[in-house]
Amino acid sequence: MDKENQRRRKIDTEVNNGIPPPIKMESEGTKHNEPEQMVLRKQVGLFSGISLIVGTMIGSGIFISPKAVLSNTGAVGPSLIVWTACGVLATLGALCYADLGTMITKSGGEYSYLLEAFGPIPAFLYSWMCIAVVKPSSFAIICLSFAEYAAIPFYPGCVPPQIVTKCLAAVAIILITLLNSISVKLASHVQNFLTAAKLLIVAIIIVAGIVLIAQGNTKNFENSFDGAQTSFGSISLAFYNGLWSYDGWNQLNFITEELRNPYRDLPLSIIIGIPLVTVCYILVNIAYFTTMTPTELLQSSAVAVTFGDRVLTPASWLVPLFVVFSTFGAANGSCFTAGRLTFVTAREGHMVKILSYINIRRLTPSPALIFNGILAIIYIIPADIDTLINYFSFASWIFYGLTTLSLIVMRFTRKDLKRPVKVPIVLPIVVTIVSIYLVIAPIAGAPDWAYLYCSLFIVGGLIFYVLFVYYHFSWTRKIMRPITKHLQLLMEVAPAETGQ
Template sequence: MGEDQVRNRRPANCEKEQDAQSQESETEKKMQLQKEFGLFSGTCLIVGTMIGSGIFISPKSVLSNVGAVGPSLIIWAACGVLSTLGALCYAELGTMITKSGAEYAYLFEAFGPIPPFLYSWGSVVVLKPSAFAIVCLSFAEYAAAPFYTACDPPSVVKKFLAAAAIIIITGVNAFSVKMASFMQNFLTAAKLIIIFVIVVAGIVLMAQGNTQNLTNTFEGAKLSFGSIGVAFYGGLWAYDGWNQLNFITEELRNPYRNLPLAIIIGIPLVTVCYIMVNTAYFTVMTAEELLQSPAVAVTFGDRVLYPVSWIVPVFVVLSTFGAANGSCFTAGRIAFVAGREGHLVKILSYLSAKRYTPSPAIIFNGILSIIYIIPADINTLINYFSFAVWISYGAATLSLIVMRFTRKDLKRPVKIPIVIPIIVTVISIYLVFAPIIDQPEWEYLYCALFIFGGGFILYFLFVYYKFNWTRKMMRPITLHLQLLMEVVPPEQYQE
């Protein structure tokens, strides 16, 4: 009997040990971002964030700077090639450094703490929330348009709708990663449907002989060093988002496989869609008509899809909402990683104890975005800060070049020819300086002083010297916010 009792005790002890391990695992789970994204969701995040309002509303920004259809289509294709080359660089970086935060993590690994701090300062405070606000304002404009058929929607209505969109998207992303991912997948499918409709309509029109606007396509071209750079800005704004998956590497299942595959699938798909959609536009509009159209896709729908032309603005609303959702999702991860490294207030690095989402960082981004919709015209602000985006892209690809020599010990599941990051870095430098040389304005200097001057001052005051009074001031605020939001500090991330 004694031996039987011992045998009977063993399963109980084993079960207790397993329960303890399970509880310990569950506790650890609450302290880290969860791997909720697979290949399909990752591809949808890239495609859904890249395809926003740009391709439907303002392809005329490219045409207006180059002056002709042929150079315009070449610019759209070249933007796709450049985005693909940049994404290949990010594929190597993302599989080599599997931390979330994209450029922040890569700059930190290659150059130390100061460059990533400057990047996080500019991105978290200005670039990400203002871009989120711009997309939501585009959503609001199209959502309000059916109710104001005789005139433009009032500014206050658009701002309230944009604020409502920001609150809803922020709430969904703070509440559940799975819910935000499902919404992104659904909205990506919706925008691909309307692109398919436009492309098929364009193919039918070309088959019927409507190709007069696609002949002599280089006639009237006005090309210069600066105008090409500005035209690239217009195209690259529509392509922006190709690096979004690198912001959530810690939440990606099997990143060594899924990250490069999602990039290889997503970006060429978007490039083909953009070229074919632009070609479809020119089957029904001359270059002059396209430049005069306030919303190119709506004009196309009115001429080709009547009496069901209403589907175009509906799908544009869904498209902009999806792009805003993707922007919000990734923006929170920059603040989260920067807070985890001590470059922003610690509360931004905390995770929801129940939902495993970086809810403080997401809510912070949402609050700033609502503030940025208050000014009358935020597009001007975006224009002057857009060159900073390509400073960060160029710095990231430069970090890849540097780490080829300084961090040879790092595992590289994906390794691209070094000529690719060199090309992207050189083009990034061109894209930063070409518009400034072509149209020099004081605002570019103000932007640089804000990011670099303000960033250096804040870094040395609050990070390098670590003034005690700031810690004492933030400690009770952090405690109250932690209790209010039910968030906890994360475990240290290990690759």
């Protein structure tokens, strides 16, 4: 006990003097007297890979996007086609990523591929865009979805006021950030429970829909293309909302180094997992249309709640409850991964050092988590869900397109690389062309300030790279040193040491 007190006093003294004490990260099962080789363990198999894809993709999107997809397509038939096409596009994109992931077997996903094909600047801009735009805006979207479903029981028959949903979303962001900052184990236990709840509510909706179709509730599928919209901009916005629900199709590439047999399990997980999610999404949308006309669905403030009220009475209260669980779980997962991405990027020197520190008592990347939470709260203040989805999708598909373009480029510039999974070159060409369409079409067909703000963020990343990464201006270090010291003292954080 005395030794422990002496150790703590030493740490406190070093922190007070501005010296960051190292923190040794020991993995589970490591003996204190034996050095451990610090490498990622290959313990993710085929079933785990499929579960990761399905669990990551099914989140808040299927409960909020059907309304926006229908609004932009104008009819039941085109909306179901868009949901199917989004699943096909996600599968094609993921197969291109499987080619990249087995050719460049480094974790990190797009960052590693862009670095290999185009050099450090596009790779940095991707990490910057993820940290400043994609991850916090995704966190904000999911928390706004949580807030809408949490508030709807208190406002029967009408849409909850925006101030209420935004305040609830901000509270959710704060709670989830605190949860992940306090304990990794607690956040993991919460995530496991909420994932089960998410899958259960999706299964309930699908089964109820199948029963209703068997009973002959198919009136809304007659003349299903009447009133369809086919404009350049509206179709792209329908894809934005549909693809938001499929986001996560590329997540397996972030853990390539941990797959037991990446050459087999990566493509198989994609071929099985994404079509499985596509079928689930189509069946859920069909279930919605068995009880609601297109007009009723568009007027619903929460489509899953309306479905539950009409089908699951007197147990309809289960639907908003489980959707709240599902969206809270998706937000928890988003916060968890965003914190790790920010932490690793800062550790590599591409962000300020304080974001690479961890709490000396709880061993969590709390500065990175708090930074992501602050940005998410900023995003929910001026925007609604649809605006944020457009903002998120615009940023994402710029770099998805660049990543599939990198596959095409490396077919000619890196012929020496081994390619255990080699997709036909037509696949990355198709995905790249669709990505260009998805980036240009909304600007041409439905211009919005969100696209300008997103472009400015990306350009801001280029300025940040030149000033802080490329030139390493000494004056920036002088400014940041006292700020880092005071934040370190305030949050009780220090750099992590990854070895003995």
